[in-house]
Amino acid sequence: MDMTPIDRIRSFNRTVTRRIGALGDDYLGRGRPLGASRLLFEIGREGANLRDLRSRLSLDSGYLSRLLRSLEADGLLALERAPDDARARRAILTRKGLKEWAVLDSRSQDLATSLLASLGDAQRERMIAAMAEVERFLRASEVEIAVAAPDGTAARHCLQAYFHELQQRFDSGFDPALSVSAAPGELTPPNGTFLLARLDGHPVGCGALKRIGRGVGEIKRMWVDPTARGLGIAQRLLEALEGEAAALGMRILRLDTNRSLDEARALYLRNGYREIPRYNDNPYAHHWFEKTRAKRAVSRPNSAKTSGRAGGA
Amino acid sequence: MDMTPIDRIRSFNRTVTRRIGALGDDYLGRGRPLGASRLLFEIGREGANLRDLRSRLSLDSGYLSRLLRSLEADGLLALERAPDDARARRAILTRKGLKEWAVLDSRSQDLATSLLASLGDAQRERMIAAMAEVERFLRASEVEIAVAAPDGTAARHCLQAYFHELQQRFDSGFDPALSVSAAPGELTPPNGTFLLARLDGHPVGCGALKRIGRGVGEIKRMWVDPTARGLGIAQRLLEALEGEAAALGMRILRLDTNRSLDEARALYLRNGYREIPRYNDNPYAHHWFEKTRAKRAVSRPNSAKTSGRAGGA
């Protein structure tokens, strides 16, 4: 019974879609087409803007329009202009629609309940814990890392959270002004980069690169939202930063860190960073690390992989 | 972040169907309608009987017939008479069909791979483990317990496995002939019952009840397939047996068990069985238990949550 991870996922996939997907589809329904029920459910108690509905359910605008019409004809919802933008519209459930929504909601509860029904307490607990874990990791695999403006809204959000956390964790508190600089200009090419990790569009982590010498970069502002830790996001950010560093011609990467940040230290050590003597005057730093990029050991001409352009497609 | 189990499941449901369901649907596809691809995939390398396909994918026979026709027209499969039953037919993939199947198969691998792609080794391992666990429990909730003929095929399969296991586990080996009798006639109403636990139609456990006196029943043949242990099936069987016992007018339940069967002993103790002196001459027994049904007692109301099989679809 030893399965590869791939097999395991495929099997999981089958079981889950059969057990949940199948039920899930017809616990909705209620006489009206599935699409309409899903839409009704998605609108929710507070109502929703059509634009959001369109993107959340990825519906064609014409199709959405028609579905809404049919629900409207059944007296389940009303469409009104959005308060701020007269082009946009907003769907609100009527009293009848809310009732219908409640039915759908309770059905979805029944589905969940039926999964629990046949398990004992101990089993339930374990299943719930395992589900939470799977969900967490599935979400982790949705995290996207990309270059972003270090002074954008999302970036500022992360940095603020980052500073706030340092303040909490450092024995001495933390004042960005006393720390080593990392102004937006220093974190944009060609001087550096700023990377953001996003989940569902929301920022959940960041990391930056700042040039501090010829071929030497410094890693700064590494932070992951507490709710998203343990998912390997920091690792991915670090790898991405190293990639960016290479692109910016930095062969040596340095960084400093505070003694209270154990996870960070572990991360760097795990990734081949060696502790070195103090290289800056950051008052908050207790450890300094450095890593030199390997000399692309195989720059021999017969590594034709890159230039070869063998068979296409 | 404290969610009730129900919320947890619903959230899991959403995440998984969005992440896997959505991808899953279009990794198939390949130019032909989803239904046809699914069918092709389901037929598999060994081919399949139409009847099985119909039930596995729950398709209307007319619809299935049409889908098969279109795949046949594309030269992907051939239909042949089933060897044993000239009414039945069997779908077999042609060489071209197998090729197409392989493509679908590899796509489904890609899907799995993409879920792993962004995780580190440690995370992967944990996710896979959690998936295995969730899957296990989901399957557990598919187990159905029902009365069955003690001399049916499925029952004989279980009993054989049961005897075989006892033979392995008892220090003394095990010979059914030396043990206390439990002939089919003793395990059918009004003398007793035989319950089977099935998963996907396959037997995975059993338990029986035999009348041994006025208002006194004996629990026998409790067994759960090793691959399905830890899912609470024995617990459910026991509860179901107690229900049957009540229906058969047995107020006292007894049973014996061998010293090597620790899990069994734990199960009975957990369920309110008290150890009593030897009440039979079973040479394989070391412990004897008894439980008297409460007189419609006001046992704590919160024990009512067992296998309620809550609000069905």
Place this chain on the structure above:
DNA sequence: CCATTTGTCTGACTTTAGTCAGATGAATGG
């Protein structure tokens, strides 16, 4: 051998789902 049941097919449908090319009116950025 005959009445039934079983497994599959066929034809004639209806519903859902999904797409596309405009039309319309409101914002938006000079």
Place this chain on the structure above:
DNA sequence: CCATTCATCTGACTAAAGTCAGACAAATGG
């Protein structure tokens, strides 16, 4: 104010999914 862009709606489609009532031949159970 004007050209664009945006958000939505409409009409005219097509394709896919699903349903139903027979028809037919093979098996099954007396």
